[in-house]
Amino acid sequence: MSSAKILTEKSGSTNIITINRAADARNAVDPETADLLEAAFLAGERDDDIAVHILTGADGHFCAGADLKAVAEETGFKRTAPMGPSWLELTKPSIAAVEGHAVAGGLELSVLCDLRVAARSAVFGVYCRRWGVPLIDGGTVRLPRLIGQSRAMDMILTGRPVGAEEALSFGLANRLVDDGAALSMALEMAEQLAAFPQDCMRNDRLSAIKQWGLPLQEALQFEAEIGADSLRAGATDGAARFAGGKGRSGDFGDI
Numbered sequence: 034m035s036s037a038k039i040l041t042e043k044s045g046s047t048n049i050i051t052i053n054r055a056a057d058a059r060n061a062v063d064p065e066t067a068d069l070l071e072a073a074f075l076a077g078e079r080d081d082d083i084a085v086h087i088l089t090g091a092d093g094h095f096c097a098g099a100d101l102k103a104v105a106e107e108t109g110f111k112r113t114a115p116m117g118p119s120w121l122e123l124t125k126p127s128i129a130a131v132e133g134h135a136v137a138g139g140l141e142l143s144v145l146c147d148l149r150v151a152a153r154s155a156v157f158g159v160y161c162r163r164w165g166v167p168l169i170d171g172g173t174v175r176l177p178r179l180i181g182q183s184r185a186m187d188m189i190l191t192g193r194p195v196g197a198e199e200a201l202s203f204g205l206a207n208r209l210v211d212d213g214a215a216l217s218m219a220l221e222m223a224e225q226l227a228a229f230p231q232d233c234m235r236n237d238r239l240s241a242i243k244q245w246g247l248p249l250q251e252a253l254q255f256e257a258e259i260g261a262d263s264l265r266a267g268a269t270d271g272a273a274r275f276a277g278g279k280g281r282s283g284d285f286g287d288i
Contacts, residue, residue: 036053037053037069038052038053038054038063038065038066038069039051039052039053039066039069039070039072039073040053040091041073041076043080043082043083044220044223045223045224045227046082046083046084046085046223046224046227047083047084047085047086047087047220047223047224047227048073048074048076048077048080048083048085048086048087049087049089049216049220050070050073050074050077050086050087050088050089051089051090051091052066052070052088052089052090052091052095052096053090053091054066054091054100055090055091055092055093055094056092058097058100058102059094059096059097059133059134060090060091060094060095060096060097060139061096061097061098061099061100061101061139062096062098062099062100062116062117062138062142063099063100063102063103063109064103064108064109064110064111064115065109066100066117067110067111067114067115067116067117068117069117070116070117070118070142071114071117071121074086074117074118074121074123074127075118075121077125078121078123078124078125083125084125084126084223084226084227084231085125085126085127085128085223085226085227086123086125086126086127086128087127087129087130087216087219087220087223088127088128088129088130088142088143088145088146089129089130089132089215089216089219090132090133090139093132093133093212093213094132094133094134095129095130095131095132095133095134095135095139095142095143095155096134096135096136096138096139096142096143097134097136097137097139097160098116098136098137098138098139098140098141098160098161098166099115099116099137099138099161099166101164101166104166114170115138115169115170116138116141116142116170118142118145119141119142119145119170119171120171121145124235124239125235126147126148126223126226126234126235126238127146127147127148128146128147128148128149128219128222128223129142129143129145129146129148129149129150129219130150130215130216130218130219131143131149131150131151131152131155131157131197131206131215132152132154132155132212132213132215132216133152133154133155133156134155134156134157134158134160135155135156135157136156136157136158136159136160136161136194137158137159137160137161137166137168138161138170138172140157140158140159140172140176141168141170141171141172141175142170143157144171144172144175144176144179144205145170145171145175147238148207148208148222149200149205149206149207149208150206150207150208150210150215150216150218150219150222151197151200151201151206151208151209151210151215152197152209152210152211152212152213152214152215153197153198153209153210153211153212154197154212155196155197155200155206155215156194156195156196156197157188157194157195157200157205157206158188158192158193158194158195159172159188159189159191159192160192160194161192162189162190162191162192163192168189172189173185173189176188176189178245179204179205180203180204180205181203184203197209208222230266230267232262232263232266232267233263233266233267236259236260236262236263237260237263239259240252240255240256240259240260243255244256
């Protein structure tokens with residue numbers, strides 16, 4: 034495998050980003066890797082041919098968090114978003130393909146993504162609790178929003194490992210697959226997402242994200258406005274196809 038710390042590959046309409054430090058540090062992120070990781074997401078955002086990002090790790094490891102050797106040296110990491118892309122507001126759907134451990138900053142990278150595919154032996158956790166290293170890449174924000182305050186507090190305060198089955202049971206994982214199959218499932222899901230009308234899907238995604246920071250009436254108003262944009266972008270064509278017989282009885286085979 035390449036010695037590059039971040040590998041990128043374009044598969045159809047999917048931007049596959051792989052953290053590639055398994056041999057050295059179970060894909061822990063040092064400052065250089067963080068910068069490369071952010072750049073890989075931004076490149077996919079700029080590429081009009083890309084519809085979905087997939088984030089994964091090499092050699093059966095997702096990410097063990099920040100490289101604590103670099104943390105101990107107190108050099109190189111940015112004060113904001115030290116893991117790299119965690120402050121980005123992505124416009125395209127993202128999927129984390131999790132094999133092995135997604136812990137500490139690795140957990141934070143997984144919840145940056147919209148969806149998570151977990152291998153059966155995958156483990157999530159706030160392991161940095163043991164070392165006095167805080168969650169500063171979105172963990173205290175995204176995790177409670179994703180799985181609820183009570184479950185998030187359990188993970189944040191205790192630092193305990195959460196296996197894939199439990200993660201699936203409370204929505205931290207969206208799909209559970211056999212070991213070694215997380216990336217292939219993520220690619221299958223990405224192809225499904227890429228096949229949908231993109232303006233509508235991205236607008237619905239944006240509304241679901243923005244509503245967290247808005248009062249109910251403002252959130253509903255934003256949904257209505259962005260929904261109108263989707264209608265102008267081509268939803269009437271989709272409605273016409275349905276009226277013509279497509280998708281009846283749940284058969285979406287060629288849509």
